Amino acid sequence: MKLLLSLLVSLLLFQCKQVAEKDQVAQTAPLKENQTALPDSTCTCDTLKAKLNFHSDLTFSNNGRPFDTLVLAPWKNNPDSKKITSLTLIDFDTIPQAMKVFDQVDKVFLQAINHKNVQGLEHLPNLKYLVAEEERFQWDSTTTWIQNLEVIIANKTSIAGLNSFRRIPNLKQILLSFSGFEEFPQDIGFLECLSFVDIGAHTFGSIDLSKINFSQSNCIQEIAFHSWHKNITGLPIGWENIPNVNINHQILL
Incomplete structure (x- = not known):
């Protein structure tokens, strides 16, 4: 009887050790390719649904032609560029690197004419909306x-x-x-x-x-x-x- 009890205790301890080891591996295992870790901190839940209407601080239109980055020259080294937090960009399939001058932008409204794959949004590192x-x-x-x-809002x-x-x-x-x-x-x-x-x-x-x-x-x-x-x-x-x-x-x- 004592031998049987000893075996049961040993088996239970072994199983507990295996579970602990699996948990440790799961916590330390590297992320797979293309997998992003979820945030550790508790997030603040939204209680109001985003509105579909959108007002931006500045609007730029490409009009189907290559964008002339010279129009951004007045904003370079201009402290007022820090006040720009939203942009409307019309018919941009590629957002130029010069847009980085607006590094406080967290909202962008994209309107397409040419229906091409949009590139260059990485130049707006604070983009959230x-x-x-x-x-x-x-x-x-x-x-x-x-x-x-x-927030992602999209139509068509x-x-x-x-x-x-x-x-x-x-x-x-x-x-x-x-x-x-x-x-x-x-x-x-x-x-x-x-x-x-x-x-x-x-x-x-x-x-x-x-x-x-x-x-x-x-x-x-x-x-x-x-x-x-x-x-x-x-x-x-x-x-x-x-x-x-x-x-x-x-x-x-």
Whole structure:
């Protein structure tokens, strides 16, 4: 009897040691390629949904021609450039490096005419609030500026190349209309700060909501998914615990 009890105790201690070792490995294991660590600190949850109207401090238009960076010359070494926190950029497929003069900008409204892939947003390192109208984005493994985004608002815009929402760890709101991801990452529920998700008239790609889990989303205030095109299916896990839910598509099960 004593021998059996001793064996049971030894087995229990061995199992506890294995669990502890696994936890230690999980905590110290390096991130996989293209994976971004979620913030350690507790985030501040948004309680108000972002407004779609957008007023900016300055507007620049490319008008389908190469941008003349000389128009930015008056802002160079000008202390007033620090007061500029928002920009409207019309028909820019490439945002010039000279835009770095506005290093305090945290909001950008992009309006497209040529529908080309937007490049150069890394020149605005404090960008947190992105509004896009009829744009095209290709976010590959080298697209690091998106990790600071907190709000994405887009209309008639497609986003390709995003394989995980963990690459946008600070995202609080994503509001899309007639827009979408070519492949919608299923890990959106892991975003600690996410408060509002509104996918209206979903276009580009498909979303299987049954593979999305919001049950651990402490900040979430509202989710809305709408489509006329049978490109959204199912219901997300944890939807019944979210204060405001609006799911309207043709394949609920």
